[in-house]
Amino acid sequence: MSFKEIPTKSLMFNPFSMIEDDWFLITAEYDGKTSTMTAASGALGHMFRKNVAYINIRPTRYTKSFVDQAGEFSLSFFKNTPENKKILGYLGNTSGRDENKIERCGLTLNKHDGIPYFEEAHTVFLCRNLYCSPYKETDFVNKQTESDYYPLKDYHDMYIADIFRTLVPA
Ligand SMILES: Cc1cc2nc3c(=O)[nH]c(=O)nc-3n(C[C@H](O)[C@H](O)[C@H](O)COP(=O)(O)O)c2cc1C
Numbered sequence: 001m002s003f004k005e006i007p008t009k010s011l012m013f014n015p016f017s018m019i020e021d022d023w024f025l026i027t028a029e030y031d032g033k034t035s036t037m038t039a040a041s042g043a044l045g046h047m048f049r050k051n052v053a054y055i056n057i058r059p060t061r062y063t064k065s066f067v068d069q070a071g072e073f074s075l076s077f078f079k080n081t082p083e084n085k086k087i088l089g090y091l092g093n094t095s096g097r098d099e100n101k102i103e104r105c106g107l108t109l110n111k112h113d114g115i116p117y118f119e120e121a122h123t124v125f126l127c128r129n130l131y132c133s134p135y136k137e138t139d140f141v142n143k144q145t146e147s148d149y150y151p152l153k154d155y156h157d158m159y160i161a162d163i164f165r166t167l168v169p170a
Pocket of ligand 1: 038057
């Protein structure tokens with residue numbers, strides 16, 4: 001399937017349900033290898049005079065080193081169907097360290113501007129990393145949020161990335 005570029009600001013969607021309920025895949029390629037992982041936290045908005053995505057990746061994720069080394073990655077958003085939930089559940093519960101989950105998951109990998117994304121997505125953001133910083137215990141203004149969300153102190157790194165291209169099925 002071919003994808004076409006559209007202006008990011010022409011999108012009409014609910015980012016809250018798209019992130020929390022539908023989930024998405026963070027995918028990057030480095031040194032000829034591709035890695036992907038499911039995410040269900042983040043934000044979309046405007047920062048540094050750019051359209052941006054905020055995403056969160058724990059240092060333990062195999063995909064993190066791909067994102068960090070490539071500097072560019074895609075965010076692929078899918079319809080909330082039982083079949084997609086099963087696939088994204090698999091990609092979010094298995095590490096690419098342990099098996100070739102991209103080959104096994106049944107999704108179709110494609111590339112745009114050299115960045116891998118999945119053809120079954122309804123919306124794809126091609127992103128360039130701008131900023132990355134770990135959440136710190138001492139920076140939580142609301143200590144209850146910190147202890148509720150990070151009982152194991154396994155803080156994410158927070159990324160702010162420029163959405164430099166938005167793709168939808170042609
Ligand atoms: C619904 C869902 C949402 C997730 N959200 C995130 C997230 O925002 N950040 C994160 O680091 N891991 C998140 N994960 C966990 C990773 O997707 C999971 O650890 C995955 O196996 C990592 O794969 P990798 O080691 O191949 O990179 C999520 C998992 C699921 C199922």
